[in-house]
Amino acid sequence: MDNTHHEEHISSYAELFGTWVALILLTFMTVFISVFGSGLQTLTVAMALLIASVKATVVGLYFMHLKYDQKMYRVMMMVVMSLFTFFLIMVILDYLTR
Amino acid sequence: MNHTFTLPNSGHNFDAKASKLGMWLFLYTELLLFGGLFLVYMVYRFLNQEAFLEASYELNVWMGTVNTIILLTSSLTIAMSITALQKGDKKLSVILLWLTIAAALAFLVIKYFEWSAKFEHGLFPGMEHYDALPVGERLYFYLYFFMTGLHALHVIVGAVFILVVVKKINNGSVNQKRYSLLENSGLYWHLVDLVWIYLFPLFYLIH
Numbered sequence: 020m021d022n023t024h025h026e027e028h029i030s031s032y033a034e035l036f037g038t039w040v041a042l043i044l045l046t047f048m049t050v051f052i053s054v055f056g057s058g059l060q061t062l063t064v065a066m067a068l069l070i071a072s073v074k075a076t077v078v079g080l081y082f083m084h085l086k087y088d089q090k091m092y093r094v095m096m097m098v099v100m101s102l103f104t105f106f107l108i109m110v111i112l113d114y115l116t117r
Numbered sequence: 118m119n120h121t122f123t124l125p126n127s128g129h130n131f132d133a134k135a136s137k138l139g140m141w142l143f144l145y146t147e148l149l150l151f152g153g154l155f156l157v158y159m160v161y162r163f164l165n166q167e168a169f170l171e172a173s174y175e176l177n178v179w180m181g182t183v184n185t186i187i188l189l190t191s192s193l194t195i196a197m198s199i200t201a202l203q204k205g206d207k208k209l210s211v212i213l214l215w216l217t218i219a220a221a222l223a224f225l226v227i228k229y230f231e232w233s234a235k236f237e238h239g240l241f242p243g244m245e246h247y248d249a250l251p252v253g254e255r256l257y258f259y260l261y262f263f264m265t266g267l268h269a270l271h272v273i274v275g276a277v278f279i280l281v282v283v284k285k286i287n288n289g290s291v292n293q294k295r296y297s298l299l300e301n302s303g304l305y306w307h308l309v310d311l312v313w314i315y316l317f318p319l320f321y322l323i324h
Contacts, residue, residue: 039193078192082193
């Protein structure tokens with residue numbers, strides 16, 4: 020067996036470039052909302068985090084190749100995210116109930 | 118008696134899957150490291166909303182935006198470099214890696230100017246102006262320096278990692294058939310980008 024062979028999908032330049040365009044557009048969007056929507060603070064915070072999460076997901080799926088790699092990496096990512104969400108909820112509960 | 122023995126794969130222990138899994142395991146711990154810091158940020162922000170808001174106006178949104186674009190673009194160049202090597206275009210792969218390293222340096226230069234401006238205003242923990250600030254603003258700058266500092270450290274490590282990969286592509290030990298190391302440096306670099314994607318809105322944008 021040829022151990023050096025990756026039976027992997029090769030990302031096309033076009034797809035990577037498209038990913039970059041999407042990320043840049045999302046960046047401009049979040050800056051725009053922050054600079055021109057400063058009257059709506061709560062909305063701005065929520066939007067900024069939402070857009071950041073969309074960007075992070077895009078980076079993970081396309082740049083980090085999670086979309087095409089074995090399922091294992093995605094499953095483990097979900098485990099780590101769940102763990103973090105658990106910490107987050109515990110901290111929020113702690114501070115809300117003081 | 119001769120005790121030499123032969124490994125099943127004649128000593129060439131190359132396992133792309135294991136190596137990638139190892140890298141991912143490390144990246145998961147990195148996510149939790151920064152995740153913990155984000156929780157600290159969240160709690161102190163919750164307790165000092167006005168002060169955090171006030172302090173965040175000290176940061177330069179445009180420098181932050183330029184740095185975000187630089188990091189996103191460097192993520193593109195390293196991802197394309199992997200594609201280039203997989204397709205056998207060694208030369209293009211190396212050029213794209215140099216571009217990534219150049220972006221890392223540009224990021225650090227901008228960071229240097231940003232930090233210098235803060236130092237001039239005496240905003241670094243321990244400086245006179247900093248010590249006179251209200252508690253909430255002190256916490257903001259403390260977290261700002263710690264989190265962007267730790268991130269900048271990752272940028273430096275990432276750039277060195279990529280430099281090693283460039284050397285190994287040039288001497289042929291990383292090639293079209295064995296590109297794990299390149300892939301792993303890419304994963305690390307994307308993580309650096311990923312962390313910045315959250316740092317940028319949390320410190321610069323949330324007004």
